[in-house]
Amino acid sequence: AFAELDLERTARRGFPEAVYCAGKTAAQVGAIAAAVAERPDVTTLFSRADDDHAAAVLAALPDAAHDPAARLLAWPPQPPAPTGGLVVVLAAGTSDLPVAREAHLTARYLGRPSELVVDVGVAGLHRVLSKLELLRRARVAVVAAGMDGALPSVVAGLVSAPVIGLPTSVGYGAAFGGVAALLTMLNACAPGVSVVNIDNGYGAGHLAAQIAAPEPSR
Amino acid sequence: AFAELDLERTARRGFPEAVYCAGKTAAQVGAIAAAVAERPDVTTLFSRADDDHAAAVLAALPDAAHDPAARLLAWPPQPPAPTGGLVVVLAAGTSDLPVAREAHLTARYLGRPSELVVDVGVAGLHRVLSKLELLRRARVAVVAAGMDGALPSVVAGLVSAPVIGLPTSVGYGAAFGGVAALLTMLNACAPGVSVVNIDNGYGAGHLAAQIAAPEPSR
Amino acid sequence: AFAELDLERTARRGFPEAVYCAGKTAAQVGAIAAAVAERPDVTTLFSRADDDHAAAVLAALPDAAHDPAARLLAWPPQPPAPTGGLVVVLAAGTSDLPVAREAHLTARYLGRPSELVVDVGVAGLHRVLSKLELLRRARVAVVAAGMDGALPSVVAGLVSAPVIGLPTSVGYGAAFGGVAALLTMLNACAPGVSVVNIDNGYGAGHLAAQIAAPEPSR
Amino acid sequence: AFAELDLERTARRGFPEAVYCAGKTAAQVGAIAAAVAERPDVTTLFSRADDDHAAAVLAALPDAAHDPAARLLAWPPQPPAPTGGLVVVLAAGTSDLPVAREAHLTARYLGRPSELVVDVGVAGLHRVLSKLELLRRARVAVVAAGMDGALPSVVAGLVSAPVIGLPTSVGYGAAFGGVAALLTMLNACAPGVSVVNIDNGYGAGHLAAQIAAPEPSR
Amino acid sequence: AFAELDLERTARRGFPEAVYCAGKTAAQVGAIAAAVAERPDVTTLFSRADDDHAAAVLAALPDAAHDPAARLLAWPPQPPAPTGGLVVVLAAGTSDLPVAREAHLTARYLGRPSELVVDVGVAGLHRVLSKLELLRRARVAVVAAGMDGALPSVVAGLVSAPVIGLPTSVGYGAAFGGVAALLTMLNACAPGVSVVNIDNGYGAGHLAAQIAAPEPSR
Amino acid sequence: AFAELDLERTARRGFPEAVYCAGKTAAQVGAIAAAVAERPDVTTLFSRADDDHAAAVLAALPDAAHDPAARLLAWPPQPPAPTGGLVVVLAAGTSDLPVAREAHLTARYLGRPSELVVDVGVAGLHRVLSKLELLRRARVAVVAAGMDGALPSVVAGLVSAPVIGLPTSVGYGAAFGGVAALLTMLNACAPGVSVVNIDNGYGAGHLAAQIAAPEPSR
Amino acid sequence: AFAELDLERTARRGFPEAVYCAGKTAAQVGAIAAAVAERPDVTTLFSRADDDHAAAVLAALPDAAHDPAARLLAWPPQPPAPTGGLVVVLAAGTSDLPVAREAHLTARYLGRPSELVVDVGVAGLHRVLSKLELLRRARVAVVAAGMDGALPSVVAGLVSAPVIGLPTSVGYGAAFGGVAALLTMLNACAPGVSVVNIDNGYGAGHLAAQIAAPEPSR
Amino acid sequence: AFAELDLERTARRGFPEAVYCAGKTAAQVGAIAAAVAERPDVTTLFSRADDDHAAAVLAALPDAAHDPAARLLAWPPQPPAPTGGLVVVLAAGTSDLPVAREAHLTARYLGRPSELVVDVGVAGLHRVLSKLELLRRARVAVVAAGMDGALPSVVAGLVSAPVIGLPTSVGYGAAFGGVAALLTMLNACAPGVSVVNIDNGYGAGHLAAQIAAPEPSR
Ligand SMILES: Nc1ncnc2c1ncn2[C@@H]1O[C@H](COP(=O)(O)O)[C@@H](O)[C@H]1O
Ligand SMILES: Nc1ncnc2c1ncn2[C@@H]1O[C@H](COP(=O)(O)O)[C@@H](O)[C@H]1O
Ligand SMILES: Nc1ncnc2c1ncn2[C@@H]1O[C@H](COP(=O)(O)O)[C@@H](O)[C@H]1O
Ligand SMILES: Nc1ncnc2c1ncn2[C@@H]1O[C@H](COP(=O)(O)O)[C@@H](O)[C@H]1O
Ligand SMILES: [Mg+2]
Numbered sequence A, B, C, D, E, F, G, H: 001a002f003a004e005l006d007l008e009r010t011a012r013r014g015f016p017e018a019v020y021c022a023g024k025t026a027a028q029v030g031a032i033a034a035a036v037a038e039r040p041d042v043t044t045l046f047s048r049a050d051d052d053h054a055a056a057v058l059a060a061l062p063d064a065a066h067d068p069a070a071r072l073l074a075w076p077p078q079p080p081a082p083t084g085g086l087v088v089v090l091a092a093g094t095s096d097l098p099v100a101r102e103a104h105l106t107a108r109y110l111g112r113p114s115e116l117v118v119d120v121g122v123a124g125l126h127r128v129l130s131k132l133e134l135l136r137r138a139r140v141a142v143v144a145a146g147m148d149g150a151l152p153s154v155v156a157g158l159v160s161a162p163v164i165g166l167p168t169s170v171g172y173g174a175a176f177g178g179v180a181a182l183l184t185m186l187n188a189c190a191p192g193v194s195v196v197n198i199d200n201g202y203g204a205g206h207l208a209a210q211i212a213a214p215e216p217s218r
């Protein structure tokens, strides 16, 4: 009795519970995966899964989808048909890609259409400016950035959609593992930005799926 | 030439620029208010206005609406007719009221219907549980709390709408002027919470207005 | 002469000294275990024992009880018959289990009856609400939580027993290794919560044993 | 409707709600005091009351007890007859007295017998050692200290009762408004210490009253 | 003998010593000003001068130039004829103006041509983009910003001149008095940015004057 | 019974207790001063005395010595005849003078010969180098500095005497009220430096008096 | 499409983009190196390259220059002929050498003449004083230091050239991975110092190359 | 030319330079050791030496003394005959032993008589009280402690000798790697305590040797 899965969450909130693997043993995660096998009606995500966690999930759910970079597994492996508004995920640099993928896949597995764009940081403004047309189609934008974390401020100044700032731990020294980017985003001079925890791609993607949810689903 | 008002912001983003009064002299704010008088087509908000700032605004715009507790002025004084989804603003304690009002009024002046509920902190769970019917009608919830900042986690676990955590500087000692509540919200164990800066009622209200915007307006 | 065991502590305080293994060599811990073998009248705990420490203890005290997850050893292996009030230990998530077990076992080895309940975090309030009957029988509750650390505030609002907040280092990014949960608990909006160090299951269990001690024993 | 007093708290938890005045206007506190006048069956405390708050309470409840140093008011003014175990409150220095008084009075108004001892810091150990007889009669000790916050560690090493560490903001420079003392207490090398927020005399006294509560009252 | 003015500094370093008024009494500053009156050959700046400091300087040096917003005085009042490269000072918002002026005036009094541009923050990118022609003429740019401190990253990505990031204490909550902006600038994703202390307009202007110094003067 | 003066401290430690006025009411300090009047055999210092504290002391001890800048009073007013080694106190800048005077006077009132040298910061190395002869006669040096706090490292590299680093809160922005200087001194690359609390002139002077004590007195 | 190299940066800014390897997979870095092989007209630097990154670069660009201590690769391997002013790089201790080399090589590969001097920390002032002649020839000085970070203050007091403070993570305990040195440099009591991120040798070298750029090149 | 040993330091300061191995390669340390072999007249210490560093030193100086726990080597291996006052080193717990040994050996190799006492923390006051006679013979005490860092305050209250607080990184969670103990010691309520960096046994021992130096040697 080490875990009590919140199986009523989809009924209550419209979105299923995810299994946060960090801090759990592979055996515990495997047991949860085995229990999940009874519920193909619900899409279950396993986040922060290291290699051992992933092996345990795949032993119980061999056809689960697995993105090692994003440390994410999903079962059933096929995401739902997309409904609701478009979720655009931007990554400032290539090093932010794993976290950005976690957000992108989460939004997609929770039922939204989603696009991912990489390496559009503010050191070369023309890169993000060239994506304006896509950005203006977004119902919500997730903007992942480490180091100075400046990209969400710039994006929010260009579009009317809400922006979810996703600070990453990319950087060193006074980046303090993402704290610098987190503070930048909390202080965005353009209104319309809110922030999730450092490297929390899952949380950003979940929130984006809620914001872009189709009217009937709420 | 101490200020260059971003008058195209409504055209570009769908929401007008606000005047952040803190750090400006009353004379500067007054001059901006005088310039704003030419543009009754746009709703201008003056945030973080102390008594001197407010007097300067009212001298230029005598019929401006003024909420001293929220330190907010708006002109023209009448908010637009409400469109889009419902913005519900919750305040955990009475001491969080000024910040919660700033969020509530901002959402209202940016065009959304909005309801404000006060003193429903988690020390007496029955209080927030009694508001479930209202919360389930919300397109987005803004949840203001100081001290432990625990209320957004609880609310996010109960509803499918996105939750904007609004940490307040209420508390003392190891509340660190709202940092404790901010961290709590960034680490909300229920997905669906994002966070704005401490005491940033304006930012929370603005973001809520964007999330709840009617489809045609985007 | 690298250690001077405080063997009079049981006489003086009513509770024996524990051996904190972190920072000691396995050889030092083994030598202490050998000295302890002379004193079966006192229950000795070895906390924060890694695999090498555990092997050294077991070499000297082969029948010692060992809980690897909690990194705890006890000798003699049989806990005393339970006396005094009930210690209820709650863990918000499965990842908090090792620390919660350390608290639970400590309280039990110091002589109290104790119950352990896991995975009752505030993201699904129905889980903790379903344990109200047990909680109301507690003389003291230990509540372990990482991430937002919100569970102690909620529990304290529901019962009259004192609550010991036990922050864990579960979480990432702005969880800062348990600091976020620690601050949440220090700022609990419901009175009746005090806090021990991050991941300090031993300290929480010891304190709980003191609070729930039977009258004659003090 | 700016406040929703939790009047069922005594029934639910055995202890009444207190009114935290900081961040409330005097008018709000006065209105709460007027509502409280209907409930002489419950002891209501007003904590963190400045001069204006106190005047507003006394206007509505002229016979309320008022301790300006502790910034505390109580009504009805007469504390209940003492029941349960003894609460001993120690203050390391004279400068810690206001916070220590807040703890002492809170415990007393919540129904416990309580003793207050001042100026027994570790710079002169003979002072605390001379109080050992009193300390050993305590069911629980509240130990207030600023600067190095070392007194709770020393006291916990001398007695079997649980110790509530109450860090104060006394000190300067690297005392960081009580953070140094808070950390000291969280890291007490003697088990049996838990900690409340900096300067939170109310919280310490409330918790002490719970720990020392008579068996039947729970 | 409370001060020993470093009168040889101009000979040694090419730039005169400034008098940092904060923490000095008005009497001390006045005595220094009286001593300075003997040396019209050197331009002396008095920085961080409050009203009392300014009065004391003006009593000794009645024709000193005084900019109250920048809290700066200079004597002799006339800056030297401009030599060397152009120093461009940008302020992200109107609230950053006092600090930006301090930088601008310092550069000017140390002998450089200097231009000041205000209210070109990244929330409306068109504003800074409209200043590209001026920026490309700069030998060095000083970029003052509070809140998210994102402007220096953007500017550095657009020009080949070195950029001095000048974080200001504008903002609230998690701006932490300029720390957020400071960290942003230290982590600028565009190379070519270095940073001075928060609100240190004097230091930024001095450094800019050194970078833009004409070849013969070094 | 709000204070219990440690009158045996001189017998026990060789140095008398000082009265730390901050956080005490003027009435409390006055009462202590009145008690002190009975003990002219002991030199009593009153530290951190604001104007009200000073008036209360002077009412009870009219001939007490008072240095308002250092916020220090001493009674009896005449310091003892100097014995032991020389205490040299250096202040990096004029703004560090009040704290440096507190150290200088404390050492002097505790019986040592002491010299004070001001405005010898590392921005002009020739200033401290010109004091080498004095520094080499010191039994111990107290070096007060704010901002970068670099002076103790430089001094320790030049002399064989121990150096007490005395960080001051002089500076702004990322000086963090003296934390920057404190860290610099804790990390002095020249061995022979230890550090006291920020602005703790009393502590530095006391320690210097102990280090330079004449052999017989210990 | 995981990376979008900013190939126009040399045209736009006069300096090429560097590839920041940390956080990228070796495969990604190798693919970028292969793309770079098409552009021998631009000098490309690969910074923060671990052994795997270096192997991937060398597979694609076998003649690339590689400095393992500085974790830097450059291609084409021959730096441009030196133009512009002299960049002097100082390292306080031997442990600061890797970071200092990164700065030195970067400046050199971006086209400047550069000299590197090691082990001239302030604990033995004669060492830096013996380099005065070289320092006075510098157009800009980069000063790397860990621990107390005091060397830039001392250097800036001796020369008229601008100083770039380069804090390193050398030190332990309260060095906080370079934060102590960073703060020291931000608070340099000698004007003329600005600071880059901890261990950011690349950034310091790049900025130095910009400051010392020959007039025509800008 | 990666190192410039400060061979005149003994002449200048009376104490030789030590080689700080952390951050140096084994090859660099070995080369320094080879150079040192020419100077048997000076005692050279190698601090923070890991296994590779130690092997390199022993290759060049085969008879060097090596204490692996303290990570210290000394050559020539025989410490000087003891002169000057007694240095007493106390360690609060067994886990503090490595750092305490580093202090003890340093003081001894720099020429002082020294005694080391372990496991006398404040959780059992009788332990330190039983060492009073030894403590009162000390010319200076070094007191190493982690966790709450309370022992220096207690020791300073008992003796007239100066106390060097030596915080260790022992502890977990909110010990923050020794920061809690460091702050405790900086805020010691008993005057006479100064502090060195966390785990800086070398620095503490060096300073103690200076304080206890015989009169003629200075
Ligand atoms: N309370 C607030 N928090 C954050 N941003 C704000 C706030 N009030 C106004 N702003 C924004 O701050 C900018 C105004 O800065 P300024 O140019 O100094 O007036 C505008 O972009 C506003 O939308
Ligand atoms: N000093 C205090 N520290 C912590 N909580 C307090 C304090 N005083 C009152 N409270 C609690 O704060 C809550 C009152 O918040 P409010 O609804 O804003 O009055 C109640 O739950 C009180 O029990
Ligand atoms: N500036 C100071 N810094 C640190 N401790 C001080 C200072 N002034 C006095 N003390 C000590 O603080 C204690 C006084 O505390 P109290 O009993 O509150 O007066 C005595 O032990 C004094 O020696
Ligand atoms: N553990 C230590 N802590 C602080 N400083 C040290 C330590 N060991 C050696 N040192 C000093 O650090 C300097 C050596 O730096 P380096 O030139 O890199 O060898 C010398 O001044 C030594 O006296
Ligand atoms: Mg890129």
Ligand SMILES: [Mg+2]
Residues within 6 Å of the ligand: B092, B093, B094, B119, D003, D004, D005
């Ligand atoms: Mg309430």
Ligand SMILES: [Mg+2]
Residues within 6 Å of the ligand: A003, A004, A005, C092, C093, C094, C119
């Ligand atoms: Mg769970």
Ligand SMILES: [Mg+2]
Residues within 6 Å of the ligand: D093, D094, D119, F003, F004, F005
């Ligand atoms: Mg006292």
Ligand SMILES: [Mg+2]
Residues within 6 Å of the ligand: B003, B004, B005, E092, E093, E094, E119
């Ligand atoms: Mg503006």
Ligand SMILES: [Mg+2]
Residues within 6 Å of the ligand: E003, E004, E005, F092, F093, F094, F119
């Ligand atoms: Mg000066």
Ligand SMILES: [Mg+2]
Residues within 6 Å of the ligand: G092, G093, G094, G119, H003, H004, H005
């Ligand atoms: Mg060296």
Ligand SMILES: [Mg+2]
Residues within 6 Å of the ligand: C003, C004, C005, H092, H093, H094, H119
């Ligand atoms: Mg022990």
